[in-house]
Amino acid sequence: MFDLTSATKAAEDDLGVIIDLLGSLTDDQxxxxxxxxxxxxGDLAAHVTGAGRGQAEGLRxxxxxITDLAVLDPPTVRDPRSLLAALTDSRDKLMTALADVPPxxxxxxxxxxxxxxxxxxxxxxxxxxxxxxxxxxxxALGREVPLAQEMAATLLDILPGLLxxxxxxxxxxxxxxxxxxxxxxxxxxxxxxxxxxxxxAGWSIVPDPGGEPVSCEVRGDDSSIALFVMGRIGADHPGxxxxxxxxxxxxxxxxxxx
Numbered sequence: 001m002f003d004l005t006s007a008t009k010a011a012e013d014d015l016g017v018i019i020d021l022l023g024s025l026t027d028d029q030x031x032x033x034x035x036x037x038x039x040x041x042g043d044l045a046a047h048v049t050g051a052g053r054g055q056a057e058g059l060r061x062x063x064x065x066i067t068d069l070a071v072l073d074p075p076t077v078r079d080p081r082s083l084l085a086a087l088t089d090s091r092d093k094l095m096t097a098l099a100d101v102p103p104x105x106x107x108x109x110x111x112x113x114x115x116x117x118x119x120x121x122x123x124x125x126x127x128x129x130x131x132x133x134x135x136x137x138x139x140a141l142g143r144e145v146p147l148a149q150e151m152a153a154t155l156l157d158i159l160p161g162l163l164x165x166x167x168x169x170x171x172x173x174x175x176x177x178x179x180x181x182x183x184x185x186x187x188x189x190x191x192x193x194x195x196x197x198x199x200x201a202g203w204s205i206v207p208d209p210g211g212e213p214v215s216c217e218v219r220g221d222d223s224s225i226a227l228f229v230m231g232r233i234g235a236d237h238p239g240x241x242x243x244x245x246x247x248x249x250x251x252x253x254x255x256x257x258x
Contacts, residue, residue, distance in 0.1 A: 001154055004106065007123040008098040010150070014130035015091045018048060021137055022084055030080050034140045035232055041140055042078040045087055048133050050074025052090030054113040055126055059097035062110040062119070069111045098126075115170050124158050127151070132230060132258070139232075146223035153191040155226040160205040163196065163229075166257040167203050173257040184214040185251060189225040198254070216247035230258065 002010060022030075022045055034044045050072040058070035075086045101119075110122035117125065131151035138145050146152075155162075169175030184197040186208055193208035218228060224239035228251070233239065235248030242248040 001120075001157060002123050002127045004098065004101060004123060007127040008095070010127040011098070011130050012091075012095055014134040015048070015052070015087075015094075018045075018130065018134050018137055019084065019088055019091065021141065022080070022087070025080070025141075027080065029141065030078075032140045034136055036136060041137065042080070042083060044133060044136055044140070045083045046074040046076075046078065047072075048130065049083065049087045049090045051113075051129050051133075052087070052094040055129070056090070056093040056097040058110050058112040058122070059094075059101060059105075062105045062108060063100060063102055067109065067111050067116055069116060070113050072113045094126075115165065121158070121161065124154055128155055129258075132232070135227075136232070146221070147226055149222060152189075152222035152226040155230070156187075156189055156191045156194075156222060159187075159194055159229065163205050163255050164203050166255040170257070176254040176256050179254065182215075183247065183250075183254075184212075184216075185247075186212075186214045186217040187225055187229070188217065188219040189222045191222045203254075216242060216244040216251075218242050218248055218251075229255070231256075 025041065030041050032041050034040060036044065053073045054070045061068065061070060075083060077083065106119050108119055109116050110119050112122055112125060114125060128151060131148055135145070135147045166173070167176040179198045182197070182199045184195065187194045187196065188208070193210070195206050195208040195212065195214070197204045218225065218235070218240060220228065220240040224233065224237065227233045228235070228237070228240055231252045235242050235245055235251070
């Protein structure tokens with residue numbers, strides 16, 4: 001889990017890598033497809049720029065005692081030089097906002113575009129945003145490297161709180177499909193095991209006690225499970241072992257989002 005210091009360092013490091021990678025691309029590479037549906041590299045750069053702007057504004061609002069949600073403000077242009085300049089400026093604004101977080105905000109909330117979140121949760125969102133999108137970019141450029149271990153373990157750690165938010169929708173994402181009949185998943189990774197069930201009264205996400213029958217078991221290393229949960233790889237990816245492929249493929253319909 002990230003605190004203010006480690007979240008700031010993670011965001012700065014990953015944004016630095018993203019900016020460096022983008023700065024080395026040819027025009028053709030800016031048009032390469034990204035595994036986020038419908039995106040190309042230029043779209044990813046615009047999204048990350050908007051995320052940094054929105055997160056910086058949310059942190060500034062928290063410091064000022066404002067709870068109205070910040071908004072994503074991605075640039076509409078796709079010119080590589082303009083996007084790179086906008087992303088660099090966005091990174092600088094986010095770093096300044098993180099450096100200026102007053103102590104009282106750490107016990108409060110932050111109005112991120114994703115929602116009004118406890119600051120401890122908001123810091124995970126900030127760090128994970130750029131860890132995942134760095135990995136998205138690396139894959140788009142043909143480097144199918146694992147998600148960084150700290151990112152994967154943190155994502156799996158916050159899933160009990162994150163999955164219901166994804167299922168319910170947010171200002172920046174639609175709600176998930178409600179299962180027509182009871183369904184359950186067992187997610188198994190070295191960092192932990194979760195039992196995810198829906199029996200008609202909403203989703204329950206709890207540590208897996210083991211032994212309970214489930215509709216589908218999904219097993220893999222921390223990176224593969226984290227990437228699956230966030231829709232970056234499919235149920236048929238070789239890094240995963242699933243007991244029911246059709247049910248596993250439906251997972252992201254229940255929990256859409258970033």
